[in-house]
Amino acid sequence: MTGVYPRLRPHGDSAIAVEFGDTIDADTNRRVIELERAVRTSNLPGVLECVPTYCSLLVHLDPLTAEHATLSATLVRLAHEVCAGAHVRAGKGRLWRVPVTYGGDHGEDLESLAARRGLSPERVVELHVRPVYRVYMVGFMPGFTYLGGLDPRLATPRRRTPRSSVPGSSVSIGGHQSAIGSVSGPSGWNLIGRTPVRCFHPRRDPVFLFEAGDTIVFEQIPAAQWDRLEAQSAAGETVAKCECR
Amino acid sequence: MPIKVVTAGIMTTIQDLGRPGYYHLGIPMGGAMDRLALRAANLLVGNDEGAAGLEAVFVGPELEFTEDSVVAVCGAELPPRIDGEEQPTWTALDVREGQVLSFGFLRFGARAYIAISGGINTPPALGSRSTYPIGSLGGVDGRAVRPDDILPLGQASGGAKPGTSVPVALRRLPGSDAELRVLPGLYWHRITEDSQNRFFDDTWKVANEADRMGYRFRGGQQLEFVPRKQPYSAGSNPSNITDACYPYGSIQVPNGAEPIVLHRDAVSGGGYFMLGTVISADMDLIGQLQPNTSTRFVKVDMDTALAARTIRAGILDEIRQSTA
Numbered sequence: 001m002t003g004v005y006p007r008l009r010p011h012g013d014s015a016i017a018v019e020f021g022d023t024i025d026a027d028t029n030r031r032v033i034e035l036e037r038a039v040r041t042s043n044l045p046g047v048l049e050c051v052p053t054y055c056s057l058l059v060h061l062d063p064l065t066a067e068h069a070t071l072s073a074t075l076v077r078l079a080h081e082v083c084a085g086a087h088v089r090a091g092k093g094r095l096w097r098v099p100v101t102y103g104g105d106h107g108e109d110l111e112s113l114a115a116r117r118g119l120s121p122e123r124v125v126e127l128h129v130r131p132v133y134r135v136y137m138v139g140f141m142p143g144f145t146y147l148g149g150l151d152p153r154l155a156t157p158r159r160r161t162p163r164s165s166v167p168g169s170s171v172s173i174g175g176h177q178s179a180i181g182s183v184s185g186p187s188g189w190n191l192i193g194r195t196p197v198r199c200f201h202p203r204r205d206p207v208f209l210f211e212a213g214d215t216i217v218f219e220q221i222p223a224a225q226w227d228r229l230e231a232q233s234a235a236g237e238t239v240a241k242c243e244c245r
Numbered sequence: 246m247p248i249k250v251v252t253a254g255i256m257t258t259i260q261d262l263g264r265p266g267y268y269h270l271g272i273p274m275g276g277a278m279d280r281l282a283l284r285a286a287n288l289l290v291g292n293d294e295g296a297a298g299l300e301a302v303f304v305g306p307e308l309e310f311t312e313d314s315v316v317a318v319c320g321a322e323l324p325p326r327i328d329g330e331e332q333p334t335w336t337a338l339d340v341r342e343g344q345v346l347s348f349g350f351l352r353f354g355a356r357a358y359i360a361i362s363g364g365i366n367t368p369p370a371l372g373s374r375s376t377y378p379i380g381s382l383g384g385v386d387g388r389a390v391r392p393d394d395i396l397p398l399g400q401a402s403g404g405a406k407p408g409t410s411v412p413v414a415l416r417r418l419p420g421s422d423a424e425l426r427v428l429p430g431l432y433w434h435r436i437t438e439d440s441q442n443r444f445f446d447d448t449w450k451v452a453n454e455a456d457r458m459g460y461r462f463r464g465g466q467q468l469e470f471v472p473r474k475q476p477y478s479a480g481s482n483p484s485n486i487t488d489a490c491y492p493y494g495s496i497q498v499p500n501g502a503e504p505i506v507l508h509r510d511a512v513s514g515g516g517y518f519m520l521g522t523v524i525s526a527d528m529d530l531i532g533q534l535q536p537n538t539s540t541r542f543v544k545v546d547m548d549t550a551l552a553a554r555t556i557r558a559g560i561l562d563e564i565r566q567s568t569a
Contacts, residue, residue, distance in 0.1 A: 012428050012522025013550035015492040024487060036269075051269045051490040053514060058490040060268060063525035063554045064561075068547070139490060139514035142271040142380040146488060158485075158516075174516075177488070182271065183379060200271070202370060202381045208270045 006031075006079035008072055014063045016072065018079050019056040024148050024176065028055045029136050031079075033213040034087040038078045046071055052212040053137045054146070094214045095132070097241040098180065100171050101226040102128070102193035109190040113156050113173065125220055127151040128192065133178065135214040143182035143200030145210045150178045162188030169195050171218070180210070193218075196229035197240045204236040248314075248361065250394040251307035251345065258457075259365050259384045259396075260358075262295040263509065264373035271513045272382070274493060275375040278457060278509055278532025279356055281561060282320030285411050286360035288568040289317035289337040291404030296364030297374035299390070301357045303535075305348025306390065308359075314340050314398070315362040315405035321354025321533060322418070336410040337568075354419055354533040362401035377510060406568075415564050419533045423451075423540040425506070425523050428550055430495065432486060432518035440468040440501075444520065444542060451538045452503065457510035460531050461503050462540060468501035468520075488516045494528050495519040496542075504542075506531060526553035 009017045018035060021028040032052045039050050039059060046066025051058040059075065061068075081087060102125045103110035114121040133147040140146075155176045163186065166172075170181040172189035179189060182199040195218075199209050210216070221229070233239045260283065263276025277283035277300055284294040299306065305323050318325045318334045325332045326347045332338050334357075340346055348357070367374050367385060376384025385394050433441065447465030454461040470483035484500050491497065491507050497517040498504045506523050508531060523531065524545060534540070545553075 009431055010428070010547060011431060011492050011519075012494050012524065013547060013554060014494065014525045015522075017431060017490075022487075048265045048274075049268050051513065053489045054487055056489065058492060060265070060274075060492065064558045068551065137488065137490075137514065138269060139271040140488070140512045144271050185379070200380065202387065207371065212269070 006076070006083060008075055011058065014061050016059045016061065016075060017056045018059065018075055020079070020083075021055045024054050024136065026134055026148065029134065029148070029212070031082050032057050034082045034089070035079055036212070037089070038082060038087045039075070042074070042078070044071060044074060051139065053139070054148075095243045096210065096214060096216045097243075098195050098197050098216055098218050099221040099225070099229060099239065100193040100195045100218045101221055101223050104223065106223065106226065107171065107191050107193035110192045113154075113190045113192060116156060117153060119153070124154060124192065127154055128178070129218045129220055133216040135210050135212050135216060137212055138208075138210060141182050141185045143198075143208050143210070145180040145182070145199050145216075147178045147180070147216060150176055152176070156190055158188040159190065162186055166191060167194060169198060171195055180216070194226070196226050196233045197238070198233050201236065204238070209238060209240060247311060247395045247397045249309040249311065250390050250392055250396065251309055253390050253392055253394075254301050254304040254306045256302040256389055257306045258300050258376035258389045259297050259367055260300040260375045261297040261373055263375050264371050264382075267371055268490070268513050272371065272377070272380060273509060273511050273513055275373065275377045275383070275509050277358060279320045279358065279529040281417065281529050281557070281564075282356070283358040283360070284561065285335065285564050285568070286317040286319040286358045287364070288565060289319070289335070289405065289409060289411065290315045290360045290362040291402040292360060292362065292364045296360065296399070297367065298358050298360040298365060301348070301359060302355060303351055305357060305359075307345060307347040309345050310340050310342060312342050314401070315407055316340050316346060317360050319358050319360075319411065319416075321357040322352035323354070323357035324349040324352070333410065335416055337405050337407045339407045355535050356532050361398060362405050363398040366397040366399040379510065409568055411564055412567055415560055415567065417530065419530060419538070421539070423530065423534055423538050424543050425527050425531065425540060426545045426550065426553065427496065427521045427523055427542045428545060428547065430519050430521040433520055435470055435473070435483070435518050436501070436520060437469045437471055444468065445544050449504070449540045449542070451534050451536050451540060453536045455534070455536055457508055459505045459507045459511050460534065461505045463503045465504075468498055470501060484518055485516045486518045488514055490514045491519065492522060494523040494525065496521050496523065508532065524550040524553055526550070526557045
């Protein structure tokens with residue numbers, strides 16, 4: 001961390017970004033999430049909501065009630081406290097076990113990605129299920145889950161032409177990031193598999209599963225098991241196993 | 246007692262003031278694109294400002310009433326008709342049991358807000374009745390209204406005063422050309438100085454891709470990027486960044502070609518750079534722009550943006566007083 005950070009940058013008149021760095025790393029993201037909790041529990045007047053991203057927290061303001069100068073000063077103070085370790089919380093958070101069927105109809109880019117990386121498809125899967133991933137950010141589409149921790153040997157640029165629609169719950173790789181998709185939507189990422197888990201299900205309690213700061217491990221399952229779990233998932237079961245650590 | 250949808254127009258959705266609190270999970274704030282118009286319509290019919298009403302784009306629906314109600318239509322100049330007889334906009338109107346509310350042709354603006362005494366009482370989802378089709382949330386089963394839908398109403402407050410109007414001076418009417426004030430943003434430095442100037446000098450036009458997710462503009466010159474070192478993960482396209490949160494009103498320019506101003510149902514984040522943000526005071530106006538409207542982006546500073554929103558808050562207060 002250099003002396004530049006943390007720093008505040010206005011994002012229009014209704015949002016302020018608090019930046020902790022410009023790289024994807026767990027320490028930076030941890031500070032972002034600690035600040036998010038600190039802001040949330042401080043109930044600051046004019047703050048509508050906070051969105052943790054890879055390296056910054058975006059604080060949304062109610063333009064009619066927020067006092068820009070006062071709020072900025074408070075955010076600077078909290079951000080420095082976070083960097084000084086004042087808001088560290090005990091425990092490692094939640095670990096989710098997420099079943100995935102790789103390749104074929106479930107991940108149509110697995111073979112081409114493997115070829116581009118000079119690996120066999122089996123090796124790609126082996127390298128993809130090995131790490132414990134960190135949820136850096138949730139967003140884009142409802143519940144879309146951005147992960148850090150991808151094995152660098154699997155890093156692959158996004159597709160030159162994005163697809164206008166990819167299946168919901170796709171597991172994909174875009175650059176050094178991996179992600180679990182939610183509802184179907186446009187994407188330029190490489191699809192390597194699909195999970196029966198629904199990050200977002202409007203008629204399930206809980207509606208959402210993953211939050212920034214959670215950790216994820218993938219477990220390969222055969223296509224037949226995917227079909228069975230998908231039916232349970234559609235009916236409102238979470239399917240993913242959660243361990244609190 | 247409910248109202249019955251006879252015809253639905255092109256795109257008519259139930260909207261309130263939205264569902265803040267879920268942006269960090271990928272759910273945008275949603276709600277009326279012209280918030281002031283929805284508030285005004287609700288105030289005229291004696292509702293809470295944030296009650297759910299209908300947002301009709303370009304073409305109004307036909308609604309059959311099964312009880313005496315008060316309605317108001319604010320925002321776009323989409324003239325309401327009661328049993329065929331034209332009525333004024335921005336005015337509290339009596340509708341009797343059995344009468345049909347329909348609409349004439351759009352005169353200007355893009356979105357009319359229809360408030361009904363008692364408010365639309367469909368089940369809220371994540372704290373709001375606003376329709377968000379991507380997430381199948383709110384509205385009627387997560388979608389826009391269709392013919393034969395039955396829309397339940399809440400209990401009317403009895404506070405409506407039929408005949409009351411919002412004074413013309415307080416109505417914000419889009420002119421033939423639009424000006425949108427912009428605060429340069431986090432990635433402003435990513436384009437060349439020439440492109441920075443051109444962005445504000447050029448006249449843009451609202452494209453056909455203009456909806457609740459965002460408004461696209463075309464007609465200005467291609468933006469040129471400042472060369473940069475390849476950032477970690479962002480990809481080779483110079484308009485890509487490490488994925489970040491997109492605030493409401495932010496302007497992204499995929500490939501430097503066509504700016505998109507994100508609106509209330511926008512994706513909450515992604516990997517395109519944002520060159521700036523339309524000030525909050527001008528966001529309602531975007532919801533009233535028709536495709537092909539000539540638009541200039543005007544560079545302002547934070548003090549101007551804050552002053553503009555104070556003026557907007559003052560107008561809302563005056564509307565409250567004029568309808569009290």
